[in-house]
Structure formats: C-alpha cells, structure tokens
Amino acid sequence: MAGQKIQRQTGVALWRQIADRIRVSINHGDFDETGMVPPETALALQFGVNRHTIRSALAALAQEGIVRAVQGRGTLIERKERLSFPISKRTRFSQGIGDQVRETRSVPLATGEEAASAELARQLKIKIGAPLVRLETLGQADHRPVSRATSWFPADRFGAIAEIYRTTGSITKAFRELGVPDYVRVITEITATHADESDLADLQLSPGAIVLITQALNSDLDNVPVQYSISRFAADRVRFTIEN
Amino acid sequence: MAGQKIQRQTGVALWRQIADRIRVSINHGDFDETGMVPPETALALQFGVNRHTIRSALAALAQEGIVRAVQGRGTLIERKERLSFPISKRTRFSQGIGDQVRETRSVPLATGEEAASAELARQLKIKIGAPLVRLETLGQADHRPVSRATSWFPADRFGAIAEIYRTTGSITKAFRELGVPDYVRVITEITATHADESDLADLQLSPGAIVLITQALNSDLDNVPVQYSISRFAADRVRFTIEN
DNA sequence: TATGGTTGTCTATATCAATAGACATTTAAA
DNA sequence: TTTAAATGTCTATTGATATAGACAACCATA
Secondary structure, eight states, X not given: OOOOOOOSSSSBOHHHHHXXXXXXXXXXXXXXXXXXXXXXXXXXXXXXXXXXXXHHHHHHHHHTTSEEEEXXXXXXXXXXXXXXXEESTTOOHHHHHTTTSSOEEEEEEEEEEEEOOHHHHHHHTOOTTOEEEEEEEEEEETTEEEEEEEEEEEHHHHTTHHHHHHHHSOHHHHHHHTTOOOEEEEEEEEEEEEOOHHHHHHTXXXXXXXXXXXXXXXXXXXXXXXXXXXXXXXXTTEEEEEEO | XXXXXXXXXXXXXXXXXXXXXXXXHHHHTTTTTTTEEOOHHHHHHHHTSOHHHHHHHXXXXXXXXXXXXXXXXXXXXXXXXXEEEXXXXXXXXXXXXXXXXXXXXXXXXXXXXXXXXXXXXXXXXXXXXXXXXXXXXXXXXXXXXXXXXXXXXXXXXXXXXXXXXXXXXXXHHHHHHTTOOOEEEEEEEEEEEEOOHHHHHHTTOOTTOEEEEEEEEEEETTSOEEEEEEEEXXXXXXXXXXEO
C-alpha cells in the first residue's frame, strides 16, 4: 500500500478515505499472505491517524461485508473481487464473466412502456414519441450485485421482450425468440460518477462509492438498432477490457 | 437536477456532495439557458440544507474555476466540458479530441530508465529485467490538464524515444522516426478510483474527485508490442467511447 | 496456564462541519 | 432613483469528526 498521504479538510472524512484505500489494497491482493488486514495500531501508524479513526474505517468495510473483525485475532478479509468485463462486438453480461464466477444471473427490477425521447429516438433511429419497452435489470455474479441496467427496445418489434425475458432470464434468448438470432455492440460510452441513492440500494454500495456507467447501443445483423441501454457498475467490483 | 437526496453521516461532507452534483448538472447542460447556477437560496431549499453549506459547495466549484460568483447578479458558469475520448485500434491522444477543442498538447513530466517488472515483461512480451524507457506525460486540451500517462517502451528499439518526444511533442512522430510507421491499440482496460495526491496536483482536481484509469498496450503492425501505458483521466472532464 | 498481541469499549477534549440569523454590498430592473 | 434580488460577511451555536488515553475482553501460543 504505497505512500499517498490522506488529506484533511477536504470534505471527505478520514475514515472514509482510509476505508477506500484499504478496500483497494484488499482487491489488489496486498494482504493475501495472511488473509488479514494489518493490526489497527499498525494501520493507525501507517496512515498517521488515531486508532479510533482506523476503527471507523474498518467498521465501514465490515458493514460492506468485506472484512470481519475477530477480537483477539485480528481483522479477517471476507471477500475481494474485481470482475474483468470484456467490451467487444459480442458484449453480453453473463458470457464475459462466466469463467470468473460460479454463477451469473440477471433479474428484472421493473418494466414499462414509454415514448421515445429525442435522445433515445436519435440513438435507436426511430421517430420521437415512438413506443418503447423499458426494462430495468440487475446483474449478479455469485449472488452479489454487479450492475444495474436500464434498456429500451422499439416496441413495434419487441413489445413482448419484457415478458419473455422474465421467463428465460436472458435478453439474448428473448431476442432469439423474437426473430433476432444475433446482435452486436455498435458503440459503448463509459463515464464514472459517484453512486446515487438507487445505486446504493440496488448494488449494495456504501455512500461515496464510485459507479462506472456505460451507455451502449446494440444492433441486429442488418445494422438496425435493437437495444439502447444505460448500465451502472459498482466500480470496485469490475474492470472493463476492450480488445481490438 | 433530479431527485436523489444527499446523504448525511456518510463520511462525505454535504458541501462536497452538493458540489459534485452541481458540477454534474453543469456538465449535463441543465443550466445552459441562463448560463448561471440557481440562486443560493433556491439551491439551499432544493437540497434541504443551509445556505452556508451551498456557499461552501459553490466556493469549491469556484476554486476549480467552474463557476464565478458575482455579487448582486448570481453565480455564473465559467467552464463545462466532458471530452469524448474514442478508444479504438487508432487510439491517440490528440487525434480523437482534436475537433472538440482548439488546442491539444502533450507535455513531458519525467523520463527515466528502468528494468522490466514481471507485469511489464508479460505485457510487452520481453524478458523480466529487460531495459525499458519510462515516459510520463501530461495531456492537455485548451491548456487544461485532461490526463496523465506513464508509458514504457522497450529500450533496445526505442532508447531515444524520450528525447525525440521532447522535441516533437508527439509519440506518434517519435515512433515514426524510430522506424515504426504505424501502431495499433491491442487492448485497453478501464477502471475508476478516487484521485490520489499526484492526480490532484497534475490534473488540478479537488480532493474526492474521480479518475478513470486506462491500461493499454500498443503494438506495431507486426503485432510486436511497442508501448504499454497507464493513463489517469479526470473523470469529470472525459467520457470514453468504444466503437466496434 | 501465563503472556503478548489484538479487538472492544469507555471517557474526555479539540476541531471541523453545518445550522441559524442578521446585516452589508452589489446588481439589474422597475 | 428606488426596489427587489442576489452574493458577501459576521457572530453564535450545535452536532459530527478526530484525537488521546486507559482498560477490558478475547485469542493463539509458548
């Protein structure tokens, strides 16, 4: 855990800065030899803060389920992961990370119909106000939430996609049933921001966490747009990989 | 500026949360009609905080040069930008964003020689301990720092690249002089984290800001790796675009 | 079983963040 | 010129954050 100092009077509490740093170190494998975080006194010395401040940071990580303190022994690492998420023509949620976890699942959060906004109409190359199916899903890996996505589909072709998705649990399969045997990722935009309230709830994040946001367009093999989606990933659980 | 409430007792000061939210709104164009942020009293009402807390947030944004308060008139928006940064086979710093800004520049921060670590050797397909040229650069758009990058080149082929880069200001040109007429991006990995101390200094960020990190490998047309680089972008100034 | 190392809890204090209110200063518009 | 609306500044107070020290409880090991 290299030397960057933590910063005071920045509006970000010391315990939160330290919690974030320790989380990164855990994911980086810095404590793999022992499977434990260094003793509180050692961390206090290292970060130049009081032991109580370290305890606040570790309590936050324990709340996330990342560490578990055991009196008399130390603070054990419970979980660490950052899934590698390939982005390519064939980007799909489950395929890419299938070999990194035991189980991937995609569950529906909500569905609905809405008229195409100017932005959505532009992306999907349809008229403003055209009917769309909106599908909100939660992506999970080994029962831990990884991403939440909102997708829009032209309702004239895919009016039934929400229903089919609910039964199959797969957008790829739903597309297939609706006469789209294959589809490709046309463009992906990536940004990052702080987690909002919904992110905290759905992705089980702690306040101040970072989400990576992708805005993506999928088209069928005739280059007709079939799906536009905005996905929000827990940044400390994923990395994106773009291969050319 | 939609409804997510700000959160108390999370280790992130209210003024910082609010400053981040207002920055996003500005970049999103929410206040383009007036070119001004809403009055402090209105923001205080909207966020449910005291006016002084809003003033702390606006003071932070003023420090970043994003807004400028004018007594009697209001708080003017000085600058907003989020450069779109294409990632493809032909990923280069200046080309991609050249049409979005008046001037792009890449300046050297530091150079040096070092032996290849296990990780660098694996990426560049050379032997561990082989000599490398390390080049640290700062990417600027319209005189505002956008990214800082550390690149490694095999020293046997590119021992002089730092020197040539210093005179030409372009890695592409330096490659050309060294017998590499063209090169392509093989893989790009993207992660996000909080800005560290060096980021704050080099990228002129405020504490708690987010950096997008790319780890990328470039190869020549014979598929021989020529450059491995780790770049850190100010997340509120860029978006990545991947076209397939 | 004795000991050293570790986490858990308590009290006290200092500093920062946020709230509250009042009033001054500046600007734009009536 | 007047007025309303906006930012600038000040004082006072409260609550959260961080520091400091002491000691209890617990665990692994010699």
